[in-house]
Amino acid sequence: MKTRSKLIAGIVIVFGVILVILFQGTHHSKTNKQVGEQKKVRQTNKNSLPGGAKPSDWQLILVNKQHSHTSEISFNKATVDGVQLDKRIEKPLANFRDGAQKAGYTTTLVSGYRSIQYQTQVYNNSLTQNEANGMNENDAKNLTQSVIQTPGSSEHQTGLAVDLAGKDALAKYPALMAQMDEFESQKWLIKHAPDYGFILRYLASPIARSQTGIDYESWHFRYVGKANAKYITKHHLTLEAYIDELQKADKN
Numbered sequence: 415m416k417t418r419s420k421l422i423a424g425i426v427i428v429f430g431v432i433l434v435i436l437f438q439g440t441h442h443s444k445t446n447k448q449v450g451e452q453k454k455v456r457q458t459n460k461n462s463l464p465g466g467a468k469p470s471d472w473q474l475i476l477v478n479k480q481h482s483h484t485s486e487i488s489f490n491k492a493t494v495d496g497v498q499l500d501k502r503i504e505k506p507l508a509n510f511r512d513g514a515q516k517a518g519y520t521t522t523l524v525s526g527y528r529s530i531q532y533q534t535q536v537y538n539n540s541l542t543q544n545e546a547n548g549m550n551e552n553d554a555k556n557l558t559q560s561v562i563q564t565p566g567s568s569e570h571q572t573g574l575a576v577d578l579a580g581k582d583a584l585a586k587y588p589a590l591m592a593q594m595d596e597f598e599s600q601k602w603l604i605k606h607a608p609d610y611g612f613i614l615r616y617l618a619s620p621i622a623r624s625q626t627g628i629d630y631e632s633w634h635f636r637y638v639g640k641a642n643a644k645y646i647t648k649h650h651l652t653l654e655a656y657i658d659e660l661q662k663a664d665k666n
C-alpha cells in the first residue's frame with residue numbers, strides 16, 4: 415500500500431509539474447506574441463514613417479480643390495527646356511531624365527510651373543470655347559472642370575509638379591492621355607520616379623481618385639523628396655493620404 419500511494423503521489427506530482435510547465439510555456443509564448451504585435455502596430459503607425467518628415471515641409475505642400483491657394487506661391491524659379499519650375503527640383507529632375515536617357519528613353523518636359531494668372535487664362539479660354547461650341551453655361555463649366563483645374567487648385571502653381579513624357583508616348587498622344595503608359599518609356603518613368611524623389615501623383619484606383627479628385631494621369635509627377643516618395647509609393651498612397659498619416663503621427 416505504502417509503495418502504491420507513494421507511486422500515485424509521485425505520478426500526481428510529475429503530472430502537476432508537467433501541467434505547470436505547459437501552462438507557463440503557452441502563457442509565456444502568448445505574452446511574447448502579444449508584445450510583438452503591439453510593437454508591430456506602433457511601428458507601422460509611427461516609426462516606419464520617414465524620419466523627420468513634417469506636413470509643413472516645403473516639398474509636401476498640398477494643393478487641390480479642398481486646399482486651394484488663391485495667391486501666387488513665391489519661390490526661386492529655374493527654366494528648363496523653356497519650362498519654369500521651382501529651382502530646388504532642377505537637379506532632381508535632371509537626374510530623373512538622365513536616368514531615363516541612360517535606360518534608352520528620351521523624355522520631353524511638357525509643363526512645369528503655371529501661375530494662377532495663367533491657369534485662369536487657360537480655364538477661361540476653355541469655358542469660352544465650350545460656350546462657342548453651343549453648350550449652355552453649366553455644361554460648359556462641367557466640361558472645363560473635368561479637364562482643367564480651377565484656378566488656385568492646380569498643383570502646377572507650386573512649381574514642384576511636372577508633366578513629363580516619353581518622347582514616343584507624347585508623339586502618339588500629344589494631348590497627354592492615360593494610355594501613354596502603354597509605352598516602355600512612360601513605364602520606366604512611373605517605375606523609377608521615387609528613386610529621384612518624384613511620385614506619380616494621380617493614381618488609377620477609385621480610392622486614389624476619391625482622395626485627389628483627379629483621374630489617372632500617367633504623365634504628372636510631383637516632387638516630394640526621396641524618402642517621402644519611396645514611402646508613398648511602397649504603401650500605394652496619395653499625397654493626401656500620406657499627409658493625413660503624418661498629421662496623425664504628429665499628434666500622437
Ligand SMILES: [Zn+2]
Pocket residue numbers: 525570575576577633634635
Ligand atoms: Zn500636370
